[in-house]
Amino acid sequence: MVFRAATSLYVVCEFCHSTLLRAGDDLQNLGRMADLLADASPIQIGSEGTFRKRHFQVIGRIQLKYESGLWNEWHILFDEGSSAWLADAAGEYIVSARVKVSDPVPAFETLAPAMALTLDGRTFTVSDVQTAHCISGQGELPFRVAAGYPVNTADLRSRDRFLTLDYSETPPLAFVGQAVAFADLHLQGLREAHDRTAGGEAQVAARAFSCPHCAAPLHIHSPASVSVACGSCGSIIGVDNENVQLLVGAAQALRETPWLPLASRGRLHGVDWEVIGFMRRSTRSQGVDYPWSEYLLFNARQGFAWLVEYQGHWNFVRALSNPPSVAPGQTEFARDGQEFRHFNSGVAAVVYVVGEFYWRVAVGERCTVDDYVSPPLMLSRELSGNEVTWSQGEYLEPGDLCAAFQIKKRPPARLGVYANQPNPLIERHLRVCRVFWKLALAATVLQLAFAFLFASQVVLRQQLLFSPGDAEAAVRSQEFALGSRARTLLVRHDTDLSNNWLSLSTTLVEKNTGEAYQGVQEISYYFGKTGTGSWYEGSASGEMAFKAVPAGTYYLMIDYEIGNDRRVAVRDSLELVRNPAAWSNFVLLLIFLAVFPLFSRSRRNAFEVQRWNESDLGGEDD
Numbered sequence: 001m002v003f004r005a006a007t008s009l010y011v012v013c014e015f016c017h018s019t020l021l022r023a024g025d026d027l028q029n030l031g032r033m034a035d036l037l038a039d040a041s042p043i044q045i046g047s048e049g050t051f052r053k054r055h056f057q058v059i060g061r062i063q064l065k066y067e068s069g070l071w072n073e074w075h076i077l078f079d080e081g082s083s084a085w086l087a088d089a090a091g092e093y094i095v096s097a098r099v100k101v102s103d104p105v106p107a108f109e110t111l112a113p114a115m116a117l118t119l120d121g122r123t124f125t126v127s128d129v130q131t132a133h134c135i136s137g138q139g140e141l142p143f144r145v146a147a148g149y150p151v152n153t154a155d156l157r158s159r160d161r162f163l164t165l166d167y168s169e170t171p172p173l174a175f176v177g178q179a180v181a182f183a184d185l186h187l188q189g190l191r192e193a194h195d196r197t198a199g200g201e202a203q204v205a206a207r208a209f210s211c212p213h214c215a216a217p218l219h220i221h222s223p224a225s226v227s228v229a230c231g232s233c234g235s236i237i238g239v240d241n242e243n244v245q246l247l248v249g250a251a252q253a254l255r256e257t258p259w260l261p262l263a264s265r266g267r268l269h270g271v272d273w274e275v276i277g278f279m280r281r282s283t284r285s286q287g288v289d290y291p292w293s294e295y296l297l298f299n300a301r302q303g304f305a306w307l308v309e310y311q312g313h314w315n316f317v318r319a320l321s322n323p324p325s326v327a328p329g330q331t332e333f334a335r336d337g338q339e340f341r342h343f344n345s346g347v348a349a350v351v352y353v354v355g356e357f358y359w360r361v362a363v364g365e366r367c368t369v370d371d372y373v374s375p376p377l378m379l380s381r382e383l384s385g386n387e388v389t390w391s392q393g394e395y396l397e398p399g400d401l402c403a404a405f406q407i408k409k410r411p412p413a414r415l416g417v418y419a420n421q422p423n424p425l426i427e428r429h430l431r432v433c434r435v436f437w438k439l440a441l442a443a444t445v446l447q448l449a450f451a452f453l454f455a456s457q458v459v460l461r462q463q464l465l466f467s468p469g470d471a472e473a474a475v476r477s478q479e480f481a482l483g484s485r486a487r488t489l490l491v492r493h494d495t496d497l498s499n500n501w502l503s504l505s506t507t508l509v510e511k512n513t514g515e516a517y518q519g520v521q522e523i524s525y526y527f528g529k530t531g532t533g534s535w536y537e538g539s540a541s542g543e544m545a546f547k548a549v550p551a552g553t554y555y556l557m558i559d560y561e562i563g564n565d566r567r568v569a570v571r572d573s574l575e576l577v578r579n580p581a582a583w584s585n586f587v588l589l590l591i592f593l594a595v596f597p598l599f600s601r602s603r604r605n606a607f608e609v610q611r612w613n614e615s616d617l618g619g620e621d622d
Helices: 398-405 424-453 584-613
Strands: 010-012 018-023 026-032 048-051 054-066 069-078 083-089 092-099 116-119 122-141 150-157 162-166 173-180 207-210 217-220 227-229 236-240 243-248 265-268 271-285 288-299 303-310 313-319 332-335 338-357 366-374 377-383 388-396 457-466 474-476 480-482 486-495 500-510 516-530 533-539 541-549 552-562 570-578
Touching (some): 054 083, 069 122, 083 173, 092 162, 271 303, 338 377, 457 480, 457 552, 486 500, 486 516, 552 570
Antiparallel strands (some): 010 018, 010 122, 018 026, 048 054, 054 122, 069 083, 083 092, 092 173, 116 122, 122 150, 150 162, 162 173, 207 217, 236 243, 265 271, 271 338, 303 313, 338 366, 377 388, 457 570, 474 552, 486 541, 486 570, 500 516, 500 552
16 A cells, blocks of 8 residues: 555555555554445546646545535645645536635534625635535545545635535534636546547446336436436436436426437537436416426536527526626626626426436426526526526527537527527627728718818908998998809808898909809897796808809998898908808718618617516516
């Protein structure tokens, strides 16, 4: 026997399963260790890997069993001599080490799922409270392990840490760790019992047996599965290592044929998956049932995943090892730069199952579900009596699903807009906006270039006085010269007109040739006060323009008439501008171009309105 870790006090003989205690240079035989149960873990004693760039070797393990199945605590030894634990449960891997906690640890009986707990300045959320039983031990261990002893444990999670409280001792032991992906461990020397496909993916040979109720043939693909639902008679069978037990005999009145058949194989996100279970769940709101389907996927290395289908909409779902911290009543939170909003709450009930599952599933099983969305992602929290779990779903296009599983038949038709369905009109709206800004920029450049090439010039400024008098009253302006043809000659009046009107008949006369251009305009401005406030109508200013005026020397003859509402003289600031910049067409063009992004925006928003009209379907169960 070889003790590789200085902290190892016990070792289980690989050949005779005797438990040996190290006492100095002597070994004491404490008796035979119980046999391990078959499980799905690809790890074994002697496997090697890396964690945070530190090489380790697996030197021992403890196997535990609780209501939902089995899990392993692998004892790992780093090259520098320190040791830690690698938890392996249903495809989730967590590396942790024992730490000292200065704050008092609450009693096991006071803990409840979703409860917040602060220890040594860090806040955790209770995710799981269980009473497990030790099955067996293997290899080198730092403490004695005996089969059958109960272990009260509580798992707590924070944004980037995992905390396990072990109540097998007083005071409780605390282990702090971090979830890690299987691929990031770079494990070598894995179990050869996992057969390999041509693609190199590890698989587990299916185990066959007969239904104890109807004798229909059944299969188990994952050693982690603890229950199987018979598709022939509806019985639910418990699986305990090599033994099977009828849990519920033909209790399911409902019969469903999964659209995606059991044993289907497909590749999603670079992993080969096999469909091993099908579940129909439902929630009720205002007397209406809202059912959906869930397909359990299995991969020997990656563990479990789900395909969830509701009204033709699909999501690929995996358990979340680092869940968000959401306070009661909180409707929005940020995670990895994305804003999630609460979408639904309800009580989900299992109404039909077929195939195998990694917990003892039962028809009628209920849990409270909260969904938070940030398309294409959905975070879901499920709260049951002793456990709270988070999962992350990513919207999956039906076409991609059919391609992944090589399904030729048409998928279920999509109805409406799903909670985390990506809005296909967002990108279209962005494209329209990009085109709008390009065209608007081009129009602005052209407008500015046009205004620069044909720069405006003030050719006359003069103060005029319009006095009330004869009906044929007129004034003459000063002379001004146009050195070249004027595209536009703007005549601008800025008067002190008040509660009256002024009619102007303007004649532009060329001094040498007598050629004349005529124009008529009226300026009126009224204002006053009422019991509810002030009012005004019209403007004391006005403009008119002459087009295509040849070069020459000109003056204006202005015939005017002042209204009788207020018979006072009107002062006028006359200004003549040659080739003023014309902005009206430019503004009209921008308004026309803006119609397209406004229309695409309205369509995008209509999609979101349709999405959120479906929000909060779940409620109190009737």
